[in-house]
Amino acid sequence: GMSVKKICCIGAGYVGGPTCSVIAYKCPELQVTVVDVNPQRIAQWNSDELPIFEPSLDEVVKSCRGRNLFFSTDVDQAILEAELIFISVNTPTKNYGLGKGRAADLKFVESCARRIAEIAKSSKIVVEKSTVPVKAAESITNILKANVKPGIKYQVLSNPEFLAEGTAIGDLLNPDRVLIGGEQTSEGQEAVSALGWVYQHWVPREKIITMNTWSSELSKLAANAFLAQRISSINAMSAICEVTGADVSEVAHAIGTDSRIGNKFLKASIGFGGSCFQKDVLNLVYLCECLNLPEVAAYWQKVVDINDYQRRRFSNQIIQRLFNTVTSKTIAILGFAFKKDTGDTRESSAIYICQHLLEEGAHINIYDPKVKKEQILKDLSSRPEIFDSPDRLNELVTICPDAYTAAADSHALVICTEWDEFANLDYKKIYSHMLKPAFVFDGRLILDHNSLLDLGFHVEVIGKRLTRDISRVVRTPAAGST
């Protein structure tokens, strides 16, 4: 049988790092080595300042690092020693060539497979942890088998990761389920059992679901497509609410009490972000096109289209409410991460909202409790055509140390991320330091809108009309001149 003593994980990112830290934490007799080609990332994993922020991650890493958890750049040594190898590298949307803008780029996964084939001197279980298109395991198997040395056997498993950033450690310690897909042969099933045994150290047996490889690969894309679809569905409703007087939170509550629908993931917002939802839905769309299923592709494509629409709709609302121009006005942006409790900004809606406002020549003051200044500036410069000179970005964008500094002397405050601290700010103080009329745009539905109205703010929220009387808003500052 295959007994697992050493595990290697290729890719020390948002998935590889936390996942393997929890495995090491829960399986003290296993040696877990996480490797990466990026030496800076590995140095950070070995330091006091981990490369990613995730609640409780520090504690888990500290409790086993140097004991049975190691971070290293020596990819080959870790491959040589391990019986089980996770491939947890990034699979971004291809930005070139065939399938550009939609297909998942599998070049990093493939290079891992080639490395394993070249280095291995003993049999390995290779576990596809990265999110991949259906049948990717077949490509990995083909690469391994075409380069196999005598006496070595490979089994490729699919074991997609369902953790969500911001709650990764809780999700890993107490998963809804663990999914393992493998070949329907005795060797395949033996490999499935070996990986299942690792998880059984802390996951109840009934939560470990096994199935064929292709079902497992598709299930990950399906799960993310369904989750993204719920957000786009409630966001589509929010647009109806804004023109009819219905309130999207009330609608969400009403439909969420239907046990078939359920109440989670029904909050209207400025759209989903993060590295996965858009990438994985587009991956699915491209897969459908390749499989000659254009109607299915079009169906899922709309989920991404509505997300783009929602972001654009929100930016347009800000511009319209500020008397149809934000040029040279100052707008405070609260939150830049794609959701609370993470420092990750990949595909964050805040990037798009800010870029829309910058296109109009607005000055923006940005505050986020966890995102570094360099990251924000890098994200905003992803569309260099917005800035007619290199200095323009620094001219228009100010990164602030707190929400109060960001809001001071601004025309509008925009909530882009649902950080808890934004609900508890002293809005009276903020109001007194803002230009009047002072606007709040709550893109995450986290503020107490009535008390903001009482303070004198003009409040705009997704999916609900609060200040309907635009003439009142316009007249206030000019009242003396009539």
Ligand code: NAD
């Ligand atoms: P990431 O970019 O944070 O980390 C990937 C790491 O792999 C990088 O540090 C990179 O340097 C390294 N790498 C790339 N090629 C390598 C190679 N050949 N050898 C060694 N290291 C290499 O990505 P991530 O967010 O951890 O995502 C990894 C995979 O997991 C993706 O397929 C993603 O879709 C999936 N996933 C992500 C999440 C999430 O919330 N981030 C959740 C579930 C699944």
